[in-house]
Amino acid sequence: MQRHLTTIIDIARQLGISKSTVSRALTDHPNVNAKTRQRVLELAEQLDYQRNQLAISLLTNQTRTIGILVPEFISYFFPRVIISAQQVLTKAGYNVVICQSGESYEMEVSNAHTLLANRVDGLLVSHTKETRNFDHLRTFQRKSIPVVFFNRVCEDMNVPNVTVDDYRGAFVAVEHLIQSGRRRIAHLAGPDSLPNTRNRLNGYRDALLHYGLPIEPELIISYDLTLEKANIYINHLLNLPQPPDALFTINDPTAIEVLKVCRSRGLHVPNELAIVGFSNDPISELVEPGLTTVVQPVDDLGREAARLLLNAMEGSATEMPERVVLPTQLIVRGSS
Amino acid sequence: MQRHLTTIIDIARQLGISKSTVSRALTDHPNVNAKTRQRVLELAEQLDYQRNQLAISLLTNQTRTIGILVPEFISYFFPRVIISAQQVLTKAGYNVVICQSGESYEMEVSNAHTLLANRVDGLLVSHTKETRNFDHLRTFQRKSIPVVFFNRVCEDMNVPNVTVDDYRGAFVAVEHLIQSGRRRIAHLAGPDSLPNTRNRLNGYRDALLHYGLPIEPELIISYDLTLEKANIYINHLLNLPQPPDALFTINDPTAIEVLKVCRSRGLHVPNELAIVGFSNDPISELVEPGLTTVVQPVDDLGREAARLLLNAMEGSATEMPERVVLPTQLIVRGSS
DNA sequence: ATTTTTTTTGGGAATGTTCCCAAAAAAATA
DNA sequence: TATTTTTTTGGGAACATTCCCAAAAAAAAT
Structure with a gap:
């Protein structure tokens, strides 16, 4: 060679x-x-x-490369965010390196090391559902390489972040179910480790409280986002002595799974069970009936994350780190 | 800083x-x-x-990084291929840098330059639908940096490649339509620039010929894969004096679009129009009716591409470049 | 023609690492 | 103790580039 x-x-x-x-x-x-x-x-x-960019980077101590670290990119969500972030960063003259950890903490740590060894100038990150220790990301901070969180954020780290208004999105979704006459509203939640899971759960809870409905622990199940588990829990809920009349899920793929289970059990949606998802995957308008869901502004999310990172890299990093919360919006379709 | x-x-x-x-x-x-x-x-x-990996790479003249260049990764297909390729490459101790060109030739050229400047050790590429000039990729060859094509391949370049059996997949799909009694089978094809478009078109043609059916030019439309155009052509076909009784599309998103048009026109699928897609997107089993489609072995595709690249990088590159064709398979669902 | 100014060029340091070769230190042998 | 062998260490080149400073060449001014 x-x-x-x-x-x-x-x-x-x-x-x-x-x-x-x-x-x-x-x-x-x-x-x-x-x-x-x-x-x-x-x-x-x-x-x-x-x-030879290597020689130049070695000399100038900057690579003009930024790393994006995501848990996965099969679902619709992350690819879209990445693309819009990439557009902004490319325009600003940065290259983008994408690493995906397959929701594995170990892989995330390994990817973080790789990005560090390759001397990225900045990092955009959405952590895995397993991540509880953030040392591998704090290392960037310690070396004063700017980090920006998006979607899945670590609030303990004093860095800028961008999220969507999960709380409000969930509140409005549940409010909609209540206003259309539902009284036993179940919630299939994500892993507790994720802040957006917690925010959505709070939105769900507060909506029930606000309308004077009881919070039934048996109707709230958190799970690990794998569709196999989803299936088990959906059936479990439907088999309860008093089954729910509505189900609000942590995301659209889960909601679609609910739709499939209903179909196979001959349960009419929305008459016997109303379903609301979260994220407005493109699939959600293709299924029958169309899925009621909460829109996440994916393009804005990527754009904002990139903007915050550029600020942190080029501007003065002394101020309080900026935290952006983007609005969500309910789209009502046939499933509710 | x-x-x-x-x-x-x-x-x-x-x-x-x-x-x-x-x-x-x-x-x-x-x-x-x-x-x-x-x-x-x-x-x-x-x-x-x-x-500092930069210093080491500069010294050893190898980065242990390989570049993956794809037209997009919003659809289900490319992310899956990338993930399975990445698994193999990571195991072999390589880092992976992913670039997406948004189906733009210009962006592809720019990405290729970036990867070259960053001295990747190898390149996995599926080109854009606009790419007709491959000089930017030949440059890698000239610098003896191994290149492997997957899915969308340039046959003129003397490098290994992996494809799926598009011809056979299309043939079997159309054969299935014929055997279930269809006689006017339209084909919504991709851009002529892509070899897999051509192969699928040939499969379609040969199936008709083989069963003694005429090839009607008015039933074959190639388009640029944007859904807006798809919509126009689908309506055009359905408005023909003698509309088709079946439609074979270049991919699943297009087929789903057909489904939507049928739904809005009140056309019954499959009674009035049978639909067959290509690629077995996860959506295809969620829609109503389920979409008949041709499975592409995405994981094998990624794995094989990675394997060929590793061979080319580590082994003797003197032999005839290896070309792998993976089998496809028809899945019959409700739409046909 | 001489001096001054401007333009153009070359030499060498620096970036962080590995690897080769020689030197020093330690251990083993005589 | 002296010699040989083995282990451990240090010095410097090399990788490709940029940038600073000085030198040379060309142009302008006297």
């Missing part, structure tokens, strides 16, 4: 000039003779020279 | 030994006193030292 890529020195040698001059010609530095620049540019083109 | 990260030299100085010794201690080199190693390791931990 003795491939040799053209360097600035090769060009200098062939032209009988110094590497400094070549460097200047290649970097649009003013102090270079027009004709010399021309010759350099031509030879560079001819040898298809490609500047 | 004068952050200084701990280096091997800081450790050496604090311990009053040379950087060579520190380096040895840190890299598990045998020629180092056990006690010295211990001291180095402890201090490294304490200062949370992180080796």
Whole structure:
């Protein structure tokens, strides 16, 4: 594997000039003779020279690369956020490296180390559902590499973050169910470790309280977001002596799973069971009946996260870290 | 931004030994006193030292990073392929950098340059629908950086590639429609620039020929994969004086779009129009009726692509480049 | 023609690491 | 104790680039 890529020195040698001059010609530095620049540019083109970003990064101590660390990107949510963040960052002249941890804490730590070793200039992160120890991310902070959380945030770390208004989204969703006459509203919640799970749960609780409905512990189940478990719990809820007349789920895939179970049990949606999801996956408008759900502004989320990171990297990081909460919105479809 | 990260030299100085010794201690080199190693390791931990991968890569001329270049990753397909490729590559000790070009040729070229400047050791690529000139990828070849195509391949370039059996998949899909009594089978095809579009089109044609059915040019429409266009063409087909009784589409999202149009026009599926998609998106089993489709072995695709790349990077690249074609399979659901 | 100014060029340090070679220290042998 | 062998250490080159400073060349001014 003795491939040799053209360097600035090769060009200098062939032209009988110094590497400094070549460097200047290649970097649009003013102090270079027009004709010399021309010759350099031509030879560079001819040898298809490609500047070695590694050497430059080593020297300047910045890579102009930012890392994005997400738990997964199969679902619709993260890819969309990443794309919109990437647009902003690319425009600002940064490269983007994406790592996904497959919801595994171990993988997340390993990815964090890789990004650190590769000297990213900043980090955008949404942690796994398993993550409880944030040392691997604090390391970035300690080395003063800006970190911004989005969607899944660690409130203990004193860094900027962007979330959607999970509490309000959940409140409005449950309020809608109550106002359409439901009285036994179950909630299939996510893992307790995630702040947005907790916020949605609080929204659910407060909506019930606000309308004078009892909070029944047997109607609240938190689970690990795997569809197998979802299935078990959905059936468990429907088999209760007093089954719920509505089900509010932590996300749309779960709600779709509920829809499938109802279909297989011959339960009519929404007459016998109303369903409300969360996130407005594209699937939610394709199923029959359409799924009532809470919209998360995915594009804004990515854009804002990128903006906060750029601020932190380029601006003064002394102020109180900015925390953005984006509004959510209920979309009512056939399932409720 | 004068952050200084701990280096091997800081450790050496604090311990009053040379950087060579520190380096040895840190890299598990045998020629180092056990006690010295211990001291180095402890201090490294304490200062949370992180080796600078840039410096190492510069020195060794390999980054142990491989680039994955895809047109998009919103759809289900690419994320899945990437994840399975990533698993293989991670296990082999490589980092993975993912770039998405948003189906834009310009962005693809720019991404290719970035990856080259960052000195990736290998490239996994599925090009955009706009890509007709492959110079930006040939550059890798010229610099003897292994390239492997997957799914969307450039047959002119003499590199390994992995595809699914698009021809056979399409043939079997259309055969199934014919055998269930359809006679006017339309095909909504992808852009001509993509080989898999062409292969699927050939499969469609040959199936018709094989069963003695005429090929009607008015029933074959290629389009650019945007859903807005899909909508227009679907309506166009259904408005024909002699509308089709079946529609075979280039992919599942398109087929779902057909389903939606049928729903809004009150057309019964499959009685009045049978629909067959391609790729077995998870959505396809959630819609009503379930979508008949052709399964692409996404995980195998990623795994094989990674394997071929590892071969090319580590093995002898002299032989004829390997080309893998993975089998497809028809899944019949309610839409046909 | 000489001096001053401007433009253009070259040399060398610096970035953080590994690896080779020589030197020093320690251990083993005579 | 002296010599040989083994273990451990240090010094410096190399990787590709940028940037500073000085030197050379060219142009302008006297």
